[in-house]
Amino acid sequence: MLNPHRITKFATATMHTRRWTYTGILLAIVLMFSTAPTDATAQNQPRLGVGFNTLISTEDGFGPGVRFRVSSPINRDLSIALGSAFTGYILGGRDEASYALDPQISLIVTRTDTPTQGTYFMGGFGAYLPIQTEESTAAPTIHLGAGRVWLLQDTSLYAEFNPSLVIGEDATSGLFSLRFGVIF
Secondary structure, eight states: OOHHHOOOHHHHHHHHHHHHHHHHHHHHHHHHHHOOTTTTTTOOOOOOEEEEEEEEETTEEEEEEEEEEEEEEEESSSEEEEEEOOOOOOOTSSTTTTEEOOOOEEEEEHHHHHHEEEEEEEEEEEEEEEEEOSSOOOOOOOEEEEEEEOOSSSEEEEEEOOEEEEEHHHHHHHHEEEEEEEEE
């Protein structure tokens, strides 16, 4: 028989966990926009990245999508970024389609290989927010990834691999994202 006190205790713990997750995301956003870059930074203003996103979810399957990210430098090697992708799991047709958002807050460390190329490593946290699906539920994520950037004249091209661990209520699952696009 279910214990009503135990159910209430679990619901309260879940509510507090979500509150801490939202508080952490809000704190990271405030830090991102309140950190002023120094004059010695290579990237001296916030940059916008737009790209194509492919997402493989161990729960939902494969889906293409679009990704947007804004990054702001902290110093010459380190920047903080806020981004999100909109992914559609559409391979089963429109009637069976489901969609997801995966906002992320990341710290990005860039290593310049040549004057026109660089390798970067990123890590942070975010959320996996399924839309119009009955099987998946929203959950916090932790991600680590690596990418490559190629400087053009005023813009840059990038390609990155960014796997995430989705921390569900009962189990964890994986998200594997391959992205490429343009940074303005």
